[in-house]
Amino acid sequence: MSDEQPTDLTTGDDLPEQMRIRREKRARLLAEGGDPYPVELPRTHSLAEIRETYSDLPVDTATGVKVAVTGRVMFLRNTGKLCFATLRDGDGTELQAMLSLNNVGADPLAAWKSDVDLGDHVFVSGEVITSRRGELSILADEWRMAAKSLRPLPVAHKALSEETRIRQRYVDLIVRGQARDVVRNRAGVVRSLRDSFHRRGFIEVETPILQTMHGGATARPFVTHSNAMDVDLYLRIAPELFLKRCVVGGLEKVFEINRNFRNEGSDSSHSPEFAMLEYYEAYATYDTVAVTTRQLVQEAAEAVFGTQVVTLADGSEYDVSGDWTALTMYGSLSDALGEEVTPETSVEVLRKHAAARELEVDPKHGHGKLVEELWEHLVGDHLHAPTFVRDFPVETSPLTRQHRSVPGVAEKWDLYIRGFELATGYSELVDPVVERERLEDQARHGAAGDDEAMRLDEDFLRALEYGMPPTGGVGMGIDRLLMALTGLGIRETILFPLVRPE
RNA sequence: GGGCCGUUAGCUCAAUUGGUAGAGCUGCGGACUUUUAAUCCGUAGGUUCUGGGUUCGAGCCCCAGGCGGCCCA
Numbered sequence: 121m122s123d124e125q126p127t128d129l130t131t132g133d134d135l136p137e138q139m140r141i142r143r144e145k146r147a148r149l150l151a152e153g154g155d156p157y158p159v160e161l162p163r164t165h166s167l168a169e170i171r172e173t174y175s176d177l178p179v180d181t182a183t184g185v186k187v188a189v190t191g192r193v194m195f196l197r198n199t200g201k202l203c204f205a206t207l208r209d210g211d212g213t214e215l216q217a218m219l220s221l222n223n224v225g226a227d228p229l230a231a232w233k234s235d236v237d238l239g240d241h242v243f244v245s246g247e248v249i250t251s252r253r254g255e256l257s258i259l260a261d262e263w264r265m266a267a268k269s270l271r272p273l274p275v276a277h278k279a280l281s282e283e284t285r286i287r288q289r290y291v292d293l294i295v296r297g298q299a300r301d302v303v304r305n306r307a308g309v310v311r312s313l314r315d316s317f318h319r320r321g322f323i324e325v326e327t328p329i330l331q332t333m334h335g336g337a338t339a340r341p342f343v344t345h346s347n348a349m350d351v352d353l354y355l356r357i358a359p360e361l362f363l364k365r366c367v368v369g370g371l372e373k374v375f376e377i378n379r380n381f382r383n384e385g386s387d388s389s390h391s392p393e394f395a396m397l398e399y400y401e402a403y404a405t406y407d408t409v410a411v412t413t414r415q416l417v418q419e420a421a422e423a424v425f426g427t428q429v430v431t432l433a434d435g436s437e438y439d440v441s442g443d444w445t446a447l448t449m450y451g452s453l454s455d456a457l458g459e460e461v462t463p464e465t466s467v468e469v470l471r472k473h474a475a476a477r478e479l480e481v482d483p484k485h486g487h488g489k490l491v492e493e494l495w496e497h498l499v500g501d502h503l504h505a506p507t508f509v510r511d512f513p514v515e516t517s518p519l520t521r522q523h524r525s526v527p528g529v530a531e532k533w534d535l536y537i538r539g540f541e542l543a544t545g546y547s548e549l550v551d552p553v554v555e556r557e558r559l560e561d562q563a564r565h566g567a568a569g570d571d572e573a574m575r576l577d578e579d580f581l582r583a584l585e586y587g588m589p590p591t592g593g594v595g596m597g598i599d600r601l602l603m604a605l606t607g608l609g610i611r612e613t614i615l616f617p618l619v620r621p622e
Numbered sequence: 623g624g625g626c627c628g629u630u631a632g633c634u635c636a637a638u639u640g641g642u643a644g645a646g647c648u649g650c651g652g653a654c655u656u657u658u659a660a661u662c663c664g665u666a667g668g669u670u671c672u673g674g675g676u677u678c679g680a681g682c683c684c685c686a687g688g689c690g691g692c693c694c695a
Contacts, residue, residue: 199660252656275659284633
């Protein structure tokens, strides 16, 4: 972690004053026979329970009810003979504690003033009252230290820098309610997804993250090594090939929510480690899984926010309700170009279109890549409302079935939300012979130096040869679903994103 | 990988043309029995990211590097 000098924690001579003083207070508590970190405290109520029970108390009321609570000290307002503190519970509920000379006595009040700092966890027992200003409070008979904080909290009224928020998420969670909300919302979204699948009769499975061969997507993997087996292993880039083995085995409605790893950099919508949902449904097609996918998103919005018109971080509203627009890639690109483009359109013509719009393209790009690049710039970047983009070039969709009636395109859609790709769905390719041809082609690319190319997975092909029913499949980024529903960047939706060591 | 911007007190940020590094909050000492980012008086706190260089003098200029952000590929 650090090149900080090793520090004597009892004196902390090298530390900033504020940390030194807190360490001294801890040491003093111990020296006086106290315990800055007691093992157990006789708490009777959570702060939320008290807030719920006494929500309608009039101003300046004494209930006569004695309770014992704990919380982190978020604000301190000490006067000579009466001290106020705002305590906060783990669920974010805040409640005021009042310590008056009359009730706690001179020594405990003096100890409170000298020992308690912002950020400490304290135990307070006393009577439930409301203050003269009407604030629901515990009027203390007794207080104890529950856990001494040795580091000062950052200023509560100024935003932490983005870097500190990410590197020290625990601090972010303490001081910023929205950071806690994101964690809860994410948990709610994941729970909603599981509920939605269970209602539809899907089985949740967990497939390997450590793999002897990576596949299911075009991406560079992380490599690791098994000492016991003395083989190199890959962290998975997608669960796809294992989930398809499940479908072959008769698990005809399966889903998995888990982590994928791609050996790439990060930006506002990419992370090397990201959460993925994939699901496969036998006898579904890319048409029917599009409907399911829309419902998954809508049900998640409803479950977490109680509405399908969600409010984003910038305050704007985003509507995910109703049916969503569907475009075809070639149709929408033709409209944008004002000129018909089809799977037969030559590479030269596509390059001319790119050049006419000052779009630089890789001269190695073939038809499929060119179409996708043109489409992204001319159409994709401008899509705001949820939109399914259908029927991709076959060439860039190696694991997808050819369209049943339109030549040259694959039965694949991408779901775009506010300009980024949220999910992708397919009518899966299940013909083992065609699949083998496609993978052998990928393997040739790999041999030619493309380290994102897929490997020839003989075991996967063997599974397909036993017969996989017609199947629809979908992959959706969980982090991106959170982004879609909240308007946050990916690193705000991931609790502890990967960052360079300090 | 390329370009631009940033990096200063515990936190958030200032610092004129290169001329004694400041503020708010936090902290510390004091006053205050109804505060809500309490108020009032006093006060402390710095390897200006690191290493070189230019200069009488560098937070500021130059070179190299670290970390971060944004844009591009």
